[in-house]
Amino acid sequence: MPVSHKARRRLSLLILLVGLPLYIIVAVSVINALDRPSILVELLVYVVLGVVWALPFKFIFKGIGQADPDKPDS
Template sequence: MALSYKARRRWALVILLIGLPLYIILAVNILNRIERPSIFVELLVYVALGVIWALPFKFVFKGVGQADPDQRD
C-alpha cells in the first residue's frame, strides 16, 4: 500500500529528526571502536555511510518537497 503525501511528509520528518541523528551516533561509535584508519579511508567510509543511509528511504523522500498532489486548486 502506497503512503499518502501527508504520511510521507511525516515519516520524512521523523526519519530526519530522530533516525538520522541515531544513525550518525551509531556510525561514529562503531568507527571509534576499531583502530583509526588513515584520514582518507575514514573520509571515504563517512561519505559512503552518508549516502547509504538514504537509499532504503528513497520512496519516503521522493516528491516531499513538491506541492501536495492530492490538494485541489
C-alpha cells in the same frame, strides 16, 4: 499500499529528526571500533555510510518538497 503525501511528509520529518542523529551515532561508533584509521579510510567510511543511510528511504523523500498532489486546487 500507497502512502499519502501528508504521511510521507511526517515520516520524512521523523526520519530526519530521530533516525538521522541515531545513524550518525552509529557511524561514529563504527569509526571508533576501527581504532581511528587513517584520514582517507575514515573519509571513505563516512562517505559510504552517508550515502547508504538514505537509500532505503528514497521512496519516502521523493517529491516531499512539491505541493500535495492529493489536495484539490483552490
